[in-house]
Amino acid sequence: MSNELSWVPEGVNMELPSSARIYDYLLGGGHNFEMDRTLADRLLTVVPARDMARLNRAFLGRSVQYLVRQGIRQFLDLGSGVPTVGNVHEVAQALAPESKVVYVDIEPVAVAHSELLLRDNPNAGAIQADLRDPEAILDHPETRRLLDFTQPVALLLVGVLQFIPDADDPWAVVQRYREALPEGSYLAFSAFTWDGNREAMTKAVEVFKNTQEPIHPRTRADILRFAEGFELVEPGLVYTPNWRPETGAVAEEDVRHSNLFAAVGRKV
Numbered sequence: 436m437s438n439e440l441s442w443v444p445e446g447v448n449m450e451l452p453s454s455a456r457i458y459d460y461l462l463g464g465g466h467n468f469e470m471d472r473t474l475a476d477r478l479l480t481v482v483p484a485r486d487m488a489r490l491n492r493a494f495l496g497r498s499v500q501y502l503v504r505q506g507i508r509q510f511l512d513l514g515s516g517v518p519t520v521g522n523v524h525e526v527a528q529a530l531a532p533e534s535k536v537v538y539v540d541i542e543p544v545a546v547a548h549s550e551l552l553l554r555d556n557p558n559a560g561a562i563q564a565d566l567r568d569p570e571a572i573l574d575h576p577e578t579r580r581l582l583d584f585t586q587p588v589a590l591l592l593v594g595v596l597q598f599i600p601d602a603d604d605p606w607a608v609v610q611r612y613r614e615a616l617p618e619g620s621y622l623a624f625s626a627f628t629w630d631g632n633r634e635a636m637t638k639a640v641e642v643f644k645n646t647q648e649p650i651h652p653r654t655r656a657d658i659l660r661f662a663e664g665f666e667l668v669e670p671g672l673v674y675t676p677n678w679r680p681e682t683g684a685v686a687e688e689d690v691r692h693s694n695l696f697a698a699v700g701r702k703v
Contacts (some may be wrong), residue, residue: 452646454598455542459517461488466517466544474646481638486692491594491625492521494675494697498623499526501668501679501699502589503534507621509588510536511578511612513566514595517545518552523591524559534558535581539572541565542647566595567603569611587619594695596661597627598648606660613664616702622665625675625697627652636694658696665700672698 452474456467460475461484467475478484499510508531512523515538527534538549538561549561560577572578582588590612599605613622629636629652636652643650659672670677675697676689 453542453544454643454646454648454650455514455516455540455545457646458488458594459519461485462492462519464517464519466548474642478639478642481642482632482635482694483692484639486689487694488594490675490689490693491695491697492519494625494678494695495523495591495593495623496521496526497679497681498593498697498699499523499589499591500530502621502623503527503530505621507587507589508534509582509586510534510591511539511572511582511588512536512591512593513539513572513612514592514598515540515545515549515561516594517542518548522552524553524556528558532558536560537562537578537581539564539566566592567599567605567608569608569615573612573615584615585617587621588616589621589623590616592622592624592626592661593697594625594627596624596658597650597652600649600651606663609661610664613702618702620702621699622662622702623697623699624661625695626658626661627694628655628658628696629653630655630696631674631691631694652694655696659698662698662700664703666703667698667700672696 452471456471457475460467460472510523524536536559540546546561546563553559562575562577564572596605674690674693675695676685676693678697
């Protein structure tokens with residue numbers, strides 16, 4: 436094994452691109468393989484994928500800041516990806532050091548590097564699991580060690596629901612997590628949509644067919660269904676840059692390039 440790949444966990448398929456590693460590459464990270472970079476470069480020819488990733492990451496940061504200000508101190512981040520700048524525990528603990536975070540991803544590279552990053556942080560942990568198996572995640576010893584489900588929890592599903600096909604009923608999966616959350620908990624989520632540019636997104640779907648996780652963009656109405664049982668806070672379900680921007684003015688180009696709807700809701 437070369438020095439360049441000494442960080443690769445055993446058993447990782449380096450020949451099939453992974454969405455987590457593609458996202459890492461698009462955000463400027465270094466934990467990705469040539470196959471990931473090649474596919475990401477193809478993706479960039481059909482959609483503004485770097486802007487999509489950047490804007491989605493910024494939404495994650497703003498939503499976590501908002502949740503901390505609402506008193507949330509526990510976060511369950513599903514599909515957390517490869518650690519990069521602006522991780523949930525960094526954002527939350529900067530405002531409230533006692534905040535606890537559990538990262539979950541199906542990608543072994545993402546989990547291995549999360550564990551390495553968190554080795555000196557007793558208030559955060561990472562587990563490898565498929566988000567379609569709520570019981571395995573909710574009952575995992577690391578989840579139980581860090582999160583108290585008698586107190587409000589923020590469930591984060593940021594930029595991940597498009598990887599779950601309709602056949603696996605992602606709406607029912609989200610509802611299963613909702614049932615486990617106590618009153619006062621929140622859901623923050625974002626997902627790929629057809630609505631901004633259907634032609635470009637159709638091409639992106641074709642590109643992603645050659646990865647471990649093909650994508651399934653949805654209409655605004657179908658994405659809104661993920662929030663059933665949650666009361667959306669203002670401004671509701673909007674394109675990622677329009678969700679409580681830090682500055683009053685949002686660049687029109689950012690809105691056109693975002694291609695993900697996002698929202699935060701409180702369990703009712």
